[in-house]
Amino acid sequence: MINECLAIYRREMLILKRRLIRQMAGQAVSPLLYLVTFGYAMGDKIRFDGISYLDFLLPGLVAMSSMTRSFAIATDINVARFYWHIFDEFQAAPISNVSYVAGEVLAGMTRALMGIIIILGLGLLFGVHLAYGPMFWLPILLNSFLFASLAVALAMLVKNHADQSLLVNFVITPMAFLGGTFFPIARLPGWLQSILKLLPLTHASKAIRQAALGKPVNLHSLALLAALGAVIFLIALGCVNRARD
Amino acid sequence: MIEIKDLQKNFGDTKALKGVNLTVPDGELFAYLGPNGAGKSTTIRILTGLTKISKGRARLGGYDIEKEPRAAKRQFGVVHQHVNLDPELTVFENLDIHGQLFGMSKAARRARIKELLDYIELTGRAATLIKQLSGGLKRRVTIARALLHEPGIIFLDEPTVGLDAAIRRRIWALIKKIQLRGTTVFLTTHYIEEAEFLADRVAFLDKGRIIALDTPANLMAMAGAWAIDQFKDSGMQTHYFKDRKQAAAFQTDDSFTLRRVNLEDAFLSLTGKKVQP
Numbered sequence: 050m051i052n053e054c055l056a057i058y059r060r061e062m063l064i065l066k067r068r069l070i071r072q073m074a075g076q077a078v079s080p081l082l083y084l085v086t087f088g089y090a091m092g093d094k095i096r097f098d099g100i101s102y103l104d105f106l107l108p109g110l111v112a113m114s115s116m117t118r119s120f121a122i123a124t125d126i127n128v129a130r131f132y133w134h135i136f137d138e139f140q141a142a143p144i145s146n147v148s149y150v151a152g153e154v155l156a157g158m159t160r161a162l163m164g165i166i167i168i169l170g171l172g173l174l175f176g177v178h179l180a181y182g183p184m185f186w187l188p189i190l191l192n193s194f195l196f197a198s199l200a201v202a203l204a205m206l207v208k209n210h211a212d213q214s215l216l217v218n219f220v221i222t223p224m225a226f227l228g229g230t231f232f233p234i235a236r237l238p239g240w241l242q243s244i245l246k247l248l249p250l251t252h253a254s255k256a257i258r259q260a261a262l263g264k265p266v267n268l269h270s271l272a273l274l275a276a277l278g279a280v281i282f283l284i285a286l287g288c289v290n291r292a293r294d
Numbered sequence: 295m296i297e298i299k300d301l302q303k304n305f306g307d308t309k310a311l312k313g314v315n316l317t318v319p320d321g322e323l324f325a326y327l328g329p330n331g332a333g334k335s336t337t338i339r340i341l342t343g344l345t346k347i348s349k350g351r352a353r354l355g356g357y358d359i360e361k362e363p364r365a366a367k368r369q370f371g372v373v374h375q376h377v378n379l380d381p382e383l384t385v386f387e388n389l390d391i392h393g394q395l396f397g398m399s400k401a402a403r404r405a406r407i408k409e410l411l412d413y414i415e416l417t418g419r420a421a422t423l424i425k426q427l428s429g430g431l432k433r434r435v436t437i438a439r440a441l442l443h444e445p446g447i448i449f450l451d452e453p454t455v456g457l458d459a460a461i462r463r464r465i466w467a468l469i470k471k472i473q474l475r476g477t478t479v480f481l482t483t484h485y486i487e488e489a490e491f492l493a494d495r496v497a498f499l500d501k502g503r504i505i506a507l508d509t510p511a512n513l514m515a516m517a518g519a520w521a522i523d524q525f526k527d528s529g530m531q532t533h534y535f536k537d538r539k540q541a542a543a544f545q546t547d548d549s550f551t552l553r554r555v556n557l558e559d560a561f562l563s564l565t566g567k568k569v570q571p
Contacts, residue, residue: 056394060380063391067382134378141342142395143367294305294345 053144057152058159061125065160076118076164077171080110084175087231097233100262104179107172108258109230111165112192115257116228116250118164119193120221122157123200127213130204136292146289150201150282157197158190165189179261188256188271195249195278198285205288229254249277295320296341296447296480300350303336303502310336312502313350318495320446323469323479325489327557328499334482335375337499338451341480342372355446368396370447371440375455377432379439381425385416388424389439396443403442410438414468430461437468447478454488466492486558490514496557500565510557517559523551534559 065072088103095102130136139149169181179185207213227234228250234242245251252270259266296318303311311333318324326334339345341352343363352359355369379388386407393403411417414434424432433453440448450469454462462485469492473479483489489496490510497507506513518534520541526549534555535541545552 052397053395056391059394060383060387060391063387064380064382129380133380134374134376135380137344137374137376137378138392139395140344141367141372142392143364143397144395145364293343294339 050145050148053142053148054152054155057139057144057149058155061122061153061156062159064125065156065163072160073163073167076114077167080114080168080171083110083231084171089175103172103175103177104262105233105258106231107168107177107179108261109254110168111189111261112228112250112254112257113225113230114164114168115161115189115192115253116196117221117225119157119161119197120200120217121160122153122197123204123213123216126153126201126204127207127210130292131210140293146286149289150198150285153201154194154197154282154285157200158193161189161193161197180263182260184266185257185260188253188260188266188274191271191274191278192249192253192257195274195281198278198282202281202285202288205285205292224248224250227251229258249274295353295355296324296478297353298337298341298350299352301337301340301347301352302349303333303340303345304348310502311340311348314499314502314504316497316504316507318478318480320478321473321476322494323473323492324481325493325496326480326482326499327484327486327489327496327561328482329484332499333502334484334499335451338372338449338480338482342370342449343367368443369445370449371443371445372449373433373436373440373451373453375451377429377436379424379432379435382423384421384423385411385427385435386420388435389442392439393442398443406442406444407438410441413441413471414438430457430464433457433461433465434468437465437472441472441477445477447480448472450479450481452482452484454483454485462488486556486561490557498561498564505564506560513560514555514557517555517563519555521553521555521559523553525549525551532559532562534563 083106084103088106091102097105203216204213207216227245228248230250234245234251237245252273256266256270296316298314298316301311301314302309314337326337328334336345340347341354341359343359343366347360354366357366357369359366389407389410390403393406398406407420411420414437416431416434424435427435437453453469454465457465466488469479469481481489481492493510495508496510496513497504498513499505518536520535520538522533522535522541522544524531524533533544535544541552544550
């Protein structure tokens with residue numbers, strides 16, 4: 050099973066290697082713009098809980114990137130499924146659903162880590178120095194696992210590439226802006242806070258920010274990300290069967 | 295061996311397969327012939343585990359594709375209708391990942407890939423990106439990939455579609471070579487001459503049912519031995535004869551063309567329509 054999973058992962062990594070420069074450049078553009086516009090140009094006017102906006106923003110961008118970059122694996126799965134028909138090759142191979150999903154999820158998590166390292170590098174250029182210990186990386190891994198699993202599940206359910214774009218517009222983009230990335234959700238009305246606390250990104254942002262600022266990490270957030278990730282991974286396993294006609 | 299019993303497939307209200315029964319013995323080159331939409335690709339997709347069965351069962355090398363999918367999938371290799379190679383990976387990488395999916399060791403994969411690249415006459419092209427290959431070469435790589443794990447059965451779903459006549463004939467030679475090594479070949483095609491040239495037995499599939507199954511020679515004999523195409527203002531009409539003398543007697547002027555009966559005639563005489571659109 051591990052060998053099969055590694056075959057799926059290896060394929061994704063070989064493709065990533067071929068596109069590495071393009072991918073890295075593409076992954077640097079958005080965070081660079083956010084850091085310049087929100088952090089650098091306006092940041093000195095804004096402080097949250099006694100910290101500079103750049104110090105607040107960077108962990109938020111890391112959380113957002115752990116979601117968007119891992120979820121982006123869905124696009125590649127769909128291209129492989131609908132345009133290149135490579136998914137047929139996996140379905141005709143004697144591999145388990147666990148191997149397939151785990152291989153793709155690992156690939157999604159690797160991409161997320163790559164994007165985050167780029168953000169941290171940009172952060173250093175902007176003079177942001179935070180704590181990057183194990184408790185900083187743990188919520189990143191949990192969040193990217195969760196969203197990579199969600200990406201595989203949804204990629205199996207959609208019927209065409211256009212549906213995938215709709216999911217990004219209606220699910221991922223709103224969460225990216227409202228999940229505690231750019232501002233503390235405590236500034237929003239109580240009813241909206243209650244809704245936003247249901248979003249995994251809100252908990253990921255909170256935990257990553259706490260760790261980055263050297264504060265104790267809320268274990269409730271970590272447990273929630275782990276539990277939700279496990280549930281979505283199981284759903285993704287079932288969705289692979291549904292992808293058969 | 296491939297065993298199919300009462301195979302049925304429904305897509306909503308559409309019945310794509312209406313109870314197909316078939317046994318293909320080891321080492322046979324079997325052609326599954328029918329017009330577009332007859333159910334050829336659906337049959338292959340079911341046999342290779344890509345599509346669920348609505349009713350009936352299918353066994354490959356003794357393993358049920360629905361109940362024992364992993365064991366059944368080890369029995370065959372498949373060349374899909376679409377060239378489904380990773381365009382951004384090299385020939386070697388595409389083949390190597392396939393071998394890894396089938397649990398082959400690194401050393402076994404390397405040795406087998408080298409052997410197969412020689413076999414498909416692509417020696418020295420291991421490091422070439424798939425997107426840099428022509429359509430015919432890509433097709434040969436998909437055939438090599440299907441053979442990599444040394445399966446007893448190979449499914450070829452329209453393996454020459456879209457290729458020019460010269461390349462098609464090279465693929466035919468390769469298919470024959472595969473059969474001569476003892477592999478069971480299940481070929482779907484709507485090219486009449488492909489089935490006629492390659493197959494030991496042919497099944498005619500029409501509207502989800504097998505309407506005839508025999509050797510190409512016996513199927514053609516059902517229509518006759520000789521045919522005359524007569525061109526009229528209303529279109530072409532074909533007449534069939536048991537011997538050449540009868541046919542020649544019918545041929546009274548230049549509007550008649552005398553030729554040998556082919557599989558298209560056999561299909562036409564059974565269904566009233568042609569295989570090729």
